[in-house]
Amino acid sequence: MRLSLTLGAVLAGLALLAAGFSYVWTPGDVTQIAVAQKLQPPSAAHWLGTDQLGRDMLAMVMVGARLSIAVALVAVGIGMGVGVPLGLWAAARSGSWLDEAIMRGNDLVFAFPSLVIAILITAALGPSALNAIIAIGIFNIPVFARVTRGAALPIWTLDYIRAARLAGKGPARISLQHVLPNIANLLIVQATIQFSLGILAEAGLSYVGLGAQPPTPSWGRMLAEAQTMISLAPHVALVPGLAILMTVLGLNLLGDGLRDALDPRLRRRA
Amino acid sequence: MTGATVSGTGVIQTRELGVTLGRQILVHGVTLELAPGRITALVGESGSGKSLTALAVAGLLPPGMAASGEVLLQGENLLTLPERALCQIRGQRIGMIFQEPMTALNPLMSIGEQVAEVLRQHRGLERKAALAEARARLDRVGLPAPRFPLGLYPHQLSGGQRQRVAIAMAIALRPDLLIADEPTTALDVTTQARILDLLRDLVRDEGMALLMITHDLAVVQGLADEVAVMKRGSIVEQGPVAQVFARPTQTYTRKLIDAARHVPRLVLTGPTAPLLTVRGVIRDYPRPRGSDATLPPRLRAVDGVDLTIHERESVGLVGESGCGKSTLARAILGLDRVQGGSIQLDGQQVGTTLPPALRARMGAVFPDPFGSFDPRWTVERLVAEPFHLTGRPADWRGRVAEALYDVGITGDAMSRHIHEFSGGQRQRIALARALIIRPSLIVLDEAVSALDLRVRAQILDLLARLRLRHGLAYLFVSHDLGVVRQITDRVLVMQAGRIVEEGVTAAVLENPAHVYTRTLLAATPRLSIRENAHI
Numbered sequence: 064m065r066l067s068l069t070l071g072a073v074l075a076g077l078a079l080l081a082a083g084f085s086y087v088w089t090p091g092d093v094t095q096i097a098v099a100q101k102l103q104p105p106s107a108a109h110w111l112g113t114d115q116l117g118r119d120m121l122a123m124v125m126v127g128a129r130l131s132i133a134v135a136l137v138a139v140g141i142g143m144g145v146g147v148p149l150g151l152w153a154a155a156r157s158g159s160w161l162d163e164a165i166m167r168g169n170d171l172v173f174a175f176p177s178l179v180i181a182i183l184i185t186a187a188l189g190p191s192a193l194n195a196i197i198a199i200g201i202f203n204i205p206v207f208a209r210v211t212r213g214a215a216l217p218i219w220t221l222d223y224i225r226a227a228r229l230a231g232k233g234p235a236r237i238s239l240q241h242v243l244p245n246i247a248n249l250l251i252v253q254a255t256i257q258f259s260l261g262i263l264a265e266a267g268l269s270y271v272g273l274g275a276q277p278p279t280p281s282w283g284r285m286l287a288e289a290q291t292m293i294s295l296a297p298h299v300a301l302v303p304g305l306a307i308l309m310t311v312l313g314l315n316l317l318g319d320g321l322r323d324a325l326d327p328r329l330r331r332r333a
Numbered sequence: 334m335t336g337a338t339v340s341g342t343g344v345i346q347t348r349e350l351g352v353t354l355g356r357q358i359l360v361h362g363v364t365l366e367l368a369p370g371r372i373t374a375l376v377g378e379s380g381s382g383k384s385l386t387a388l389a390v391a392g393l394l395p396p397g398m399a400a401s402g403e404v405l406l407q408g409e410n411l412l413t414l415p416e417r418a419l420c421q422i423r424g425q426r427i428g429m430i431f432q433e434p435m436t437a438l439n440p441l442m443s444i445g446e447q448v449a450e451v452l453r454q455h456r457g458l459e460r461k462a463a464l465a466e467a468r469a470r471l472d473r474v475g476l477p478a479p480r481f482p483l484g485l486y487p488h489q490l491s492g493g494q495r496q497r498v499a500i501a502m503a504i505a506l507r508p509d510l511l512i513a514d515e516p517t518t519a520l521d522v523t524t525q526a527r528i529l530d531l532l533r534d535l536v537r538d539e540g541m542a543l544l545m546i547t548h549d550l551a552v553v554q555g556l557a558d559e560v561a562v563m564k565r566g567s568i569v570e571q572g573p574v575a576q577v578f579a580r581p582t583q584t585y586t587r588k589l590i591d592a593a594r595h596v597p598r599l600v601l602t603g604p605t606a607p608l609l610t611v612r613g614v615i616r617d618y619p620r621p622r623g624s625d626a627t628l629p630p631r632l633r634a635v636d637g638v639d640l641t642i643h644e645r646e647s648v649g650l651v652g653e654s655g656c657g658k659s660t661l662a663r664a665i666l667g668l669d670r671v672q673g674g675s676i677q678l679d680g681q682q683v684g685t686t687l688p689p690a691l692r693a694r695m696g697a698v699f700p701d702p703f704g705s706f707d708p709r710w711t712v713e714r715l716v717a718e719p720f721h722l723t724g725r726p727a728d729w730r731g732r733v734a735e736a737l738y739d740v741g742i743t744g745d746a747m748s749r750h751i752h753e754f755s756g757g758q759r760q761r762i763a764l765a766r767a768l769i770i771r772p773s774l775i776v777l778d779e780a781v782s783a784l785d786l787r788v789r790a791q792i793l794d795l796l797a798r799l800r801l802r803h804g805l806a807y808l809f810v811s812h813d814l815g816v817v818r819q820i821t822d823r824v825l826v827m828q829a830g831r832i833v834e835e836g837v838t839a840a841v842l843e844n845p846a847h848v849y850t851r852t853l854l855a856a857t858p859r860l861s862i863r864e865n866a867h868i
Contacts, residue, residue, distance in 0.1 A: 222699035223707045226766065228668055229697055231689045231722040244709045 068320025074313025075255075078306070082128035091119030093126050093280055102296040112298045115288065120302045127280040127303065130192060131310070134274075135261030137196045139254055142203020147250065149204070150211025151242060155234035157216055166212065169205035176202075178267065185273045192281075195274040199264045203257050210253050214246040248325035252318050259314035266307050282307050344368050345390070345427075345510045345542060349402035352385045352394060352566075359398070360385050360566045367510055367542035372533070374553040374574070375546045376589070377563035378785040379756070383546045386563070387512045390544070391427050392419045406509070424455045428503030432515040434495035438487040444471065444498045445483020451505045470501045475531055492654075493524035500531065507539055514546045521653040521812060526856040529556055548785060550593045551815075551858035554578060562586050578860075588787060593860050595790035596819050597797040605644040608773055608806050609665065613674035614638045616660050634660045636830035637674065642774065647800060647807040649821035649838060651814055651853070657830040662778050662810045666697055678774070689722040696767030700779035702759035706751040712737075712762060713747035719770045736765040739802075740795060757788035761795065771803065778810045793820055814857045818842055826850045 097117035105112045111120035153165040181198035188194050227237045268274035269283030282303040289300035345367040352360035360382040367373055375383045389400040404411040431437050448467035452458045474497040487495055517525035536543045553560055561571035570583045581587045616635040634657040642648050652658045663669040665676055667687045676683040681691050699705045706715050716733045740761040767775050781789045809821050817824055824841050826834040834847040845851045
């Protein structure tokens with residue numbers, strides 16, 4: 064239990080560190096093309112080798128982490144920023160037409176996979192990292208709205224909510240003061256899981272060319288460009304693939320670990 | 334192992350039974366003799382270790398806890414048996430029923446299947462034979478064939494009926510020992526009386542030993558042969574019920590008995606003006622989909638109720654669960670809409686949108702001391718919450734400290750969180766929260782039901798004192814006639830949404846006019862002890 068929390072924190076922290084550190088130093092310049100040194104296997108000069116344009120793979124992965132993390136972070140932010148208030152609102156008015164309207168609206172968005180939304184947006188605005196953020200963000204809204212509403216509903220039946228209503232507090236104030244703090248741990252756990260899904264989605268969108276455009280390095284696009292050379296230089300595909308794998312695994316482990324650590328049922332028994 | 338094992342050899346004994354969690358000793362030195370056909374009651378306050386003792390006997394201690402000493406069944410020590418052998422014994426020789434009949438049954442299995450499963454697993458019966466046997470067992474516990482077919486599911490039964498199914502499962506294999514952990518605490522008084530009758534009959538007819546865990550001394554007196562009083566993990570006194578109750582040798586036992594019979598001081602009020610008037614209030618709900626089509630489509634929870642509470646008066650509202658008393662209490666507090674009639678406080682209409690000044694005249698204490706407080710707030714902030722209505726005065730901390738002092742909570746309580754307090758302390762804090770803006774009426778919804786006897790007596794004393802000091806009126810909602818008798822001036826008896834009887838508490842309880850009140854009174858166990866036998 065503690066192991067998954069630690070391991071998850073280490074793996075996710077590694078990705079974060081790589082992204083942060085890339086602003087200070089990278090082992091090579093990702094904008095410099097050196098075709099003469101293309102597709103070199105890992106060596107002392109290039110720890111993870113070079114890609115088809117002779118750029119250092121470690122530098123590429125570090126700079127690519129920036130985009131992955133930024134996209135996932137902003138997308139989760141959009142999802143929470145819109146989804147959590149919607150879920151709280153629906154729970155406060157549970158059973159009313161408003162609750163129905165919010166939740167059926169969520170179902171509607173849920174019915175489209177993020178990829179389809181991304182294609183829709185791209186068709187309208189053209190491909191870019193920003194559009195990937197919007198697409199993944201929209202996809203996150205119903206997830207958070209549902210989790211929030213589901214967690215808030217049982218809280219609303221508790222006597223301390225009645226006490227707050229007796230103190231003359233309205234639904235908005237009760238939601239903020241009593242409901243939100245008591246479901247925060249659940250939302251944090253959900254956020255780490257959505258964060259990992261966001262990274263995967265960004266990689267997927269970039270892979271099919273709907274996300275970040277060249278020359279911005281992105282894990283998904285690195286994978287896409289490397290796949291034609293996989294028999295020639297497998298490390299070029301393996302490195303971004305492993306980066307995605309480790310980060311997503313790390314975030315999932317972190318989410319699981321946090322769920323155990325923050326579970327009020329486990330804590331109250333202690 | 335077929336057929337009944339009615340014989341004198343089925344004695345189960347515990348010798349110096351103990352339970353430890355790590356280095357912590359939770360139970361120690363428990364020696365009991367559970368003879369066939371005898372009912373032994375294990376009484377004590379919450380945390381005294383009575384449930385742990387029962388779980389240790391059944392070999393069902395939670396992970397991390399260890400049992401010591403001996404549990405002897407026909408000379409064999411159960412504590413040293415391997416889990417596989419214990420599994421056999423648990424079903425066949427020891428049956429168990431719990432407090433909450435809702436969670437003891439599998440909601441996705443019919444009641445017949447659930448009882449039959451026990452028989453198939455332990456006796457290896459064919460499905461058909463097992464179902465036939467299950468039928469016989471259900472008949473035995475008072476769920477006869479035509480009305481209760483085997484195909485019924487738990488949600489189609491009432492709480493008392495579910496408890497009967499649980500009993501049928503526990504006795505399916507005719508065990509030597511039946512352990513019942515607060516089997517009637519979650520049930521209404523009339524249901525409780527019937528379940529207790531059933532248990533008594535089963536013990537006599539089948540020659541089982543019954544170990545009954547309860548905090549209700551009146552139940553013990555009416556049912557048990559032997560009683561063991563537990564305090565902080567060990568037995569302080571044990572013996573025949575009549576002897577222990579008439580001549581307790583330990584101070585602790587005496588305190589428990591005194592608490593059960595405790596009467597708070599009288600508060601006399603002269604004639605006063607009406608404070609709250611409820612006239613013809615109606616509240617109905619649509620029935621859930623899939624209910625019985627022959628019933629009207631809407632359930633009338635409160636059906637034309639009239640009620641008046643005068644200033645400084647304490648009024649009781651009693652009835653069984655589902656009679657509408659809590660719905661009515663919520664409507665009075667302006668937490669719930671009503672479809673008809675009027676509720677007036679000081680001549681002003683009460684509804685779900687109340688002006689703060691009017692809302693500030695009412696306070697409430699809720700039944701569950703654990704759900705009544707936001708676990709993330711400090712006590713100081715919790716108690717100060719009603720200031721939202723009146724505006725927070727500059728000396729609000731002083732006011733909070735004063736309110737807490739009023740209810741007997743002192744020390745560094747203000748900066749602590751609610752999980753650091755016991756159930757009784759929490760109800761005191763709930764009272765402080767209700768008192769902080771000095772209301773005229775406090776609605777107490779089952780406010781002492783979840784508390785131990787001694788704590789309950791203290792809270793009742795506190796209520797009487799506060800009423801005197803602050804000139805409060807109480808609406809005391811409860812299913813417990815004993816408590817209502819102790820604390821109220823007038824009482825209203827509610828049945829199926831209507832008030833069936835109303836009057837001065839003593840008069841109604843001594844001379845009930847309505848047949849329902851008489852039923853309730855007859856079902857309520859009362860502790861009777863001859864005063865002269867009590868030193």
